[in-house]
Amino acid sequence: MLELTNISKTYVNGSIVTTALDNVSFKIHQGEFVSIVGPSGSGKSTLMHILGALDIPTSGSYSINGTNTEKMKDDQLAEIRNKEIGFIFQAYNLLPRTSALKNVMLPMAYAGVSKTKREQRAKELLEAVGLGDKLTNTPNQLSGGQKQRVAIARALAMNPTLLLADEPTGNLPTNQSVEIMDIFQQLNNEGHTVVVITHEEAIAARTKRMITLVDGKIISDEDLI
C-alpha cells in the first residue's frame, strides 16, 4: 500500500548537485513495522519527507494507498498528509500554549470534523496513551515522554494509513524511549502500519523489518523476525 518506484531526489545549489536519494524502490504493506536506518547524510530525512508527502521526488513515483502523489499540488499534498499520514517528530512539534486536547484535535479540525466528535475522539486517544488526566495541560507542562505521547495521539487522530516517526526517541531518556517504543509495538499489534526512522540500533531492533540506507541507496532490506 506504500509503493516507492525509482525514487530519486537531487538538490541543486548553484553548480553543485547533491543526490540525496538515488533510485530507491521498495514497498511497505498494511500492518508492517519498519525501521529505516542509516548514518547522518544517508538520505533518511529526505526519504521521510517523501514518505510523509512533505516533499516530492525529483523523479520516480510514490503512491500511498493506490494514490499517486506525483504532480500533486500543495493543497492536495496537504490533504494526503491530513488523511493518510500521522507524523511523530523528534522535537514533538506540538503547538505551544495550546492544551494537549486541542493539539490532538487540530488535524481533525483541518479535516472538517465536527467539534463534539473531535473532542470526544481526542479524549479517547489521550486516554489510550495514558494521558487522560493531562487533557488541559500545555506542552510546557508535560515531560518529553508525555509530549511524545500527545504527538502519537495526534498522529492517530485521523486514523491514517501510515504512522511515520522521525527519530521519535531522539530527545528522550532511555526509560521514556522504551515506553514510546512499547506504544508503537502495541499500535502495530493492533494493525497500524508503523515506519520509524532512526539511527539507533536498539530502536531499530524492536521493529520487524529494517531498511538500511547509505549514500542515498538501499544497501540492505531485511526481516528481523
Add this chain to the structure above:
Amino acid sequence: MKLQELVGESLTVLKVNKMRTGLSILGIIIGIGSVIALMTLGEASQQSVKQRIEALGSNLLVIRPGSSSSGFLRGGGGDVSTLKLADAQAIADSNRINTVENVAAEYTSAVQAAYGKNNTRVTVAGVTPNYFSIRNIELTLGRSISQSDIDLLTKVAVISPTTAEELFGQTTRYLGQTIKLDGNTFTIVGVTEATGSTGRSSGSETVYVPLSTAQRILFGVSHISSIYVQARNEDVMAAAHNQIGYLLLERHKLKTPADADFSITSQADLLETVTEVTETFTMLLTGIAAISLIVGGIGIMNIMLITVTERTREIGIRKALGAKKKTIILQFLIESIILTVMGGIMGVGLGLGVSVLLTHLMSLPTIIAYNSIMLAVVVACCIGLVFGWYPAQKAAKLQPIEALRYE
C-alpha cells in the same frame, strides 16, 4: 476549519501578546480617532456657523462701499466713502423698489471708551433706530436708539454686556451712568443681550450710538459703513438685489454693474462661502488624519510580518498536519483584521470622546455622524485586509519542511 474557530484561535494568540497587541493597534486607534474627531468637529462648526448666519436673517442684504470685483465677494473695502445715508433712505423710499421691508444704516469705527479709570477699545456703531430689529439684536435692559435721538444728536449709548463688564466690572447698575468715547460723554440707556447665541458674531465689545451723533460729533464724516436691507421674504432676495443694485448705480451715476462702487451680499452668499471654507478645512484635516491611518496600517503589517517569522515552526506544524494554504491565509488575515477592527472600535470611542469634549468646550453643537462610525469600522477592516495580506501570503507560501526545520 470553521471561521468562528479561527477567530477564537486568533483571539487566544492576541491575548498572549497583550503588550504587543496593544501597541500595534495604537496606531489604528489614533488614526481612526482623529478622523472621527475631525469629521465631527468639522460638521459641528459648520452647523454652528450656519445657525449663526441664519439667526441673522436669511432675508438680509448687506450693502457695503467698495468695488465688487468678482461676483458677490467684496474686492475693495477699507474706508471708502461712497455710501451715504441718503442711499439708504432712497432704498427705503423709492417707488421702484417693492421688495424691501426695512432699511438700516450703520457707521462703525473703533475708539477708546473710558469709565473712571477703566478704559477699553470698543467698536462704536452709529446706527438708525430699526437697526436692532433688522439685525435681530435684543435688548435686556433699557431702551434702544430712537428717531428722536437721531434728530437731536443725543449722546446716548446702548452697550453690549462684554463692554459693560470691561468698563463697570461686576456691577450691573450702569443704566444712566456716563462713559467717555474719545472725550465725549455718553449716557448709557440700554444693554444688548449677550452675543454668541444670536446677533452680531464679530465685535462683542460694541457701543451703539445714534448714527447722526457718530457721524457729526464723534467722527466728523458724512458717509456710512453699511446698509442693512431686510427683504420682504427669502423668495424676493434676487429681485431685491437687482432693484437695489440698479438704484444705487443710477444714484452714483455709474453705467454698468462692473463699475459699482458698492457691493451687495446676502446671508445666503455668506453662508455658501463659509460652508465651502469649513468643508475644505474639514477635508484637509481629515486627509491628514487619514495619513496617520496608513501609518497605523504599516505598523500592523510590520507586526504581522514579525508574527509570521516567529511562528514559522507553528506554520510548519499546521501544514504537516494538513492545513491548506487557504486556511493559513485566513488565520493570519483574521488576526490582522481583529487587530485593526479592535483598533477601529476603540478609535471610534476615542474620537467620539474627544469630539464631545471639544464641542462642549467650544460650545458647538455636538453632532455625532453615525455614518462616519460605520465608515471607520469598514475602513479599519479594509486596512487589516490590505496590510495583513502580504504577511498572510508569506505564511501560506512557507514550505512545510523548511518551516519545520526552523528553530
